[in-house]
Structure formats: structure tokens, C-alpha cells
Amino acid sequence: MTRFFHEHRIASLLKSSNIKKETGIPVIHIFRFLFQIVFLGRNVSRLLNDASTDFEKDTVYRFLNSPRHNWRKFLLSLAVAVVQRFSKLTSDDRADVLIVDDSLYDRSRSKKVELLAKVFDHTTHQFVRGFRMLTLGWSDGNSFVPVAFSLLSSENERNRLCGMSESIDKRTTGYKRRRESTMKATDVMFELLSQAQSAGVKAKYLLFDSWFAYPSVILRVITGHAMNVICMLKAMPHVYYEFEGRRVTLNQLYSQVRKRRGRAKILTSVAVIIGKDEKGRPVPAKIVFVRNRHKSRDWLALLSTDTSLPDDEIVRVYGKRWNIETFFKMTKSYLRLAKEFQGRSYDFMVAHTTIVFTRYIMLAVLSREEADPRTLGKLFYDCCDELADIRFLEVLRVLLSVLRQALQEFVDQNPILIDRVVGLFIDRLPAPLKAKLAA
Numbered sequence: 001m002t003r004f005f006h007e008h009r010i011a012s013l014l015k016s017s018n019i020k021k022e023t024g025i026p027v028i029h030i031f032r033f034l035f036q037i038v039f040l041g042r043n044v045s046r047l048l049n050d051a052s053t054d055f056e057k058d059t060v061y062r063f064l065n066s067p068r069h070n071w072r073k074f075l076l077s078l079a080v081a082v083v084q085r086f087s088k089l090t091s092d093d094r095a096d097v098l099i100v101d102d103s104l105y106d107r108s109r110s111k112k113v114e115l116l117a118k119v120f121d122h123t124t125h126q127f128v129r130g131f132r133m134l135t136l137g138w139s140d141g142n143s144f145v146p147v148a149f150s151l152l153s154s155e156n157e158r159n160r161l162c163g164m165s166e167s168i169d170k171r172t173t174g175y176k177r178r179r180e181s182t183m184k185a186t187d188v189m190f191e192l193l194s195q196a197q198s199a200g201v202k203a204k205y206l207l208f209d210s211w212f213a214y215p216s217v218i219l220r221v222i223t224g225h226a227m228n229v230i231c232m233l234k235a236m237p238h239v240y241y242e243f244e245g246r247r248v249t250l251n252q253l254y255s256q257v258r259k260r261r262g263r264a265k266i267l268t269s270v271a272v273i274i275g276k277d278e279k280g281r282p283v284p285a286k287i288v289f290v291r292n293r294h295k296s297r298d299w300l301a302l303l304s305t306d307t308s309l310p311d312d313e314i315v316r317v318y319g320k321r322w323n324i325e326t327f328f329k330m331t332k333s334y335l336r337l338a339k340e341f342q343g344r345s346y347d348f349m350v351a352h353t354t355i356v357f358t359r360y361i362m363l364a365v366l367s368r369e370e371a372d373p374r375t376l377g378k379l380f381y382d383c384c385d386e387l388a389d390i391r392f393l394e395v396l397r398v399l400l401s402v403l404r405q406a407l408q409e410f411v412d413q414n415p416i417l418i419d420r421v422v423g424l425f426i427d428r429l430p431a432p433l434k435a436k437l438a439a
Contacts, residue, residue: 001032001035001036001039001362001383001386004362004365004366005028005032008078008081008082010028010031010078010358011026011028013074013077013078014027014028014031014074016073016077017069017070017071017073017074017077018068018069018070018073018173019031019066019069019070019071019074024055024059025054025055025059027063029053029054029055030055030059030060030063031063031355033047033053033060034060034063034064034355035355035358035359037340038334038335038336038340038356038359039380039383039384039386040384041384043340044057044060044341045057048060061343061348063351064341064343064347064348064351064352065343065345065347065348065351066174066347066351067168067169067172067173067174067175067347068172068173068174069173069174069347069351070173071173071350071351071354072148072173072177072195072354074354075146075147075148075149075354075357075358076147076148076195076196076199077199078358078361079138079145079146079147079148079201079361080147080199080200080201082145082361082364082365083138083145083147083201084200085365086140086142086143086145086368087140087202089368094140094141095141095204095205095317095320096138096139096140096141096202096203096204097138097139097140097203097204097205097206097207097230097317097320097321098136098137098138098147098193098196098201098203098205098206098207098227099136099137099138099139099144099206099207099208099320099321099323099324100134100135100136100137100189100192100193100206100207100208100212101134101135101208101209101321101324101325101328102132102133102134102135102152102185102211103132103133103135103328104119104121104122104123104128104130104131104132104133105130105131105132105133105151105337105338105349105353106121106128106129106130106338107129107130107131107338108128108129108130109129110129110342110344111129111161112162112344113162113344113349114162114163114164114165114178114344114345114346115131115153115160115162115163115164115178115181115182115346116129116130116131116153116160116161116162117129117130117131117153117154117159117160117161118154118159118161119131119132119152119154119159129161130338131151131152131153131181131349132151132152132185133149133150133151133152133353134149134150134151134152134185134188134189134192135148135149135324135327135328136148136149136189136192136193136196137323137324137327138196138201138203139320139323139324141320141323142368143364143367143368144323144324144326144327144364145361145364146327146357146360146361147192147196147201148192148195148196149192149353149357150177150180150181150188150191150192151181151346151349151350151353152181152182152183152185152188153181153182154182155182155183155184160182164178164346165178165345165346174346174347174350177346177347177350178346181346185212186212186217189212190220190221190224190225193206193221193225194225197225203227204227204228205227205228205229205230205306205317206221206225206227206228206229206230207229207230207231207317207318207320207321208229208231208232208321209231209232209321210231210232210233210234212231213231213232213233213234213303214239215239215241215274215275216275218231218274218285218303218305219274219275219276219277219283222277222283222305223277223278228304228305228306229303229304229305230302230303230304230305230306230314230317230318231302231303231318232300232301232302232303232318233250233287233301233302233303234250235249235250235251235301236249236250237249241253241272241273241274241285241287242272242273242274242282243256243270243272243273250287250301253270253272253287254289254299254301257270257289259289263291264291265290265291265293266288266289266290266291266311266312266315267289267290267291267299268288268289269286269287269288269289269311270286270287270289271284271285271286271307272284272285272286272287273285274303274305283305284305284307285303285304285305285307286303286304286306286307286309286311286314287301287302287303288301288302288303288304288311288314288315289301290302290315302314302315302318327360330360330363330376330377330380331356331357331360334376334377334380335356335359335360335380336356337352337353337356338352338353340352340356360376363376363379363380363383364376366379366383367379400422400425400426403422403425404418404422407421407422
């Protein structure tokens, strides 16, 4: 953890993102304290009572609640540095991608959280209280790096259970994030994509699932951001594709094309026109129909705006989208996203989410550096064990210091004799403890 903070200049990134101390405690001390909580298995109150920290709980909550801290810039700057580092380890023939998806930020037990809204949970198929966490991430197929996110409330005021704080300064970053949370999800997606590209994040393809797969959205990515799209399609009755001079739906398109015989995984592929660009030129795309492995008689459809890609390559590249699903699982199950704190302000949730994403980036870097293929879950527990060992050694060193002070009262402050007694005590310790003390 200390090496990660040093190599990626976390203190400098905090300062450049306007995350500075007003008076007293340096912010890097508070950030490090919050960063390691999940690995210690304790909450803030217990750690503040047990640890020898030089700040109180109010200091921590002021840090998390500040609307002037630019957490998006901090996360984006860190992600750019890590992505550039990973890109050097990736061959040019491998497709690095940007992935966008949303996940439930659950606050179902809350009632007075700022901008709290009713959002639809696709897992339970019910409306719950919380936010939609729209996330943009980078992947090369081996590692995933979260680049930016936005906690979306609801566009419809009737679905918002709580409003925006009236005391917020409209000149601050926090106000801009609040205004963004009530925008349309696709508009926020393009805002995140623009900021990532401006910061230097490069990728060959943009991947997303069927929730964003509308021709207008795909055309906007191609014309406005100069990226190819690979996405899952959903059979919708009012979405049309041009095929052989006729406008057809996805179901009609599948019924009109010839399929491969036997048990082929890729059933067929077809070239279509999804619309026209700004100059009125038709934009071609390729739709690949694949067999649904869960329902052998059903099919799934993938669209690629890079028509030169073979069918199997389109399927392989889209498979990298699964990395963002494992990222959501890791942050919620291990890193305690939306569970570690119960703050009510929108700034509080943004700060907490950024800290969780930074933890994940550290584990992703550690996983990339490891020679053996260990999972992020295994690395998470290794970090917990490492911090537990560090705390134990700190206690042992305190005990040795107390032993020296006690001996000074009974051996006439003879330093040579005191060192001999302490040395004999250390020699009688178990070998693993002596090795750790020597390190």
C-alpha cells in the first residue's frame, strides 16, 4: 500500500484535484486512513478509538463532505497513469476497449439522502431506493481500470425522494456533479467519454450492453468521438436497420437471412446501414447472430461498426465487457461499496465511491505485477494479512520500548546491560517474529 501511494504520487494527485487541507491535518493522512479501513475489518469509530490518530471523527466527515474536492479529476488522473502503464505491457494486435455500464448503488434503508431516488433493480426486477452508478472503465482483456463514474438520480422529479441541498455553492465541483446526476444517462455517458479522451485514455472500441444500443447513440459515438462500437442488441419494435434497401426490425432481419447448419455457435452475420453521418453518408455496420448457450433455440445479436472484423473476433472482443461485471461484484462484495459509510450528502457518496475505486485500482496493479495468476479476492485477503502483521509489529515494538524504560529504573541506567537484556529477550522470540522485526 505504501509503495502504491509512492509510485502513483497519490499526495500530488490529491493536491492537483483541489483536495487540500484548510488547517491542521494533511489530507494524505486522512485519505490513507480511509483507504485502509476495509483491509483492517473495522469501522471508522473503532479505528479512531483504537489507533493513535491525531484527528477526530469530525475531521473525517468534513473531508468526505466537502463540495470543493474534485474527486473525478483525482480518479481520472490516477486511471490515466495506470492505463498508460498497462498499455506498455499490451501488444498492439490486442484490442484495448472502453466499457460503459451502470449498476445499482443501493441505499434502500435510507430516507433522507440527498437526491435519493427510486431506481429499477434489474436483478430483483423491483424499484428500490438508491442511485444508478454509471461507470466508464478501460480494459485490455487482462486488467480492468475504472476511469470515471457518476451517481445518477432520476430525470423525473416525481421519482426523486429527496432534493438537492439548498446551501450548496453553485461555483463548486459538487454542484456540477449534482446537476449531472439529474441528466439523461446517455448524455452523462458522452460527458464521461469526452473527459476520458481529453485526459489521454485511448481505446479501439467502446463496449456496452443493449440498454444503450440505439442507432442514434452509436452514430454519436462514431461521429463525435471517433470510436468504433461493439454492443449487444435488443429486439425492439421501433428500432430499424436498413437491409437491402428496406427498413427492418431485428426480428425481421433474423428471419430473412440464411443461417449456418448444425450446432454452430455463430449462426450468421449480415451487413446493414444504421443511419447517416453529419455529411449524409450511410454508416455501415455488421450484425452477428450467435446461439444463446442458455437457450439453444434462442439467439443473441451483436453489432460492430468495424465491418472488417471477422465474426468470431467481434464475439471475442465483446467478451471483454464481462470485466466490468466482475468489477461491480468485487467492489460490492469485498470493498464494501455503499456499505462502509452512511453519509447523507451527495459529496459524501462521491468521495466514498472514489476511495473504493482507488482500492480496486491498487489491487488491479498488484495483480498485474504478480507472477502467479492470483485473483483479486485472494490479493484482497493478502492485503488484510499484511496490515494485520504491520499492526502486530507496531505493538511488539511498543512493548520493547516499554521494557527498555522499565529496565532503566532497575539497572542504574546502564545502556550496555539494558541492550544485552533486550537482545536476550529478542533471541528467545520465535523465528518468524525475529525475522519480521529485523525487516
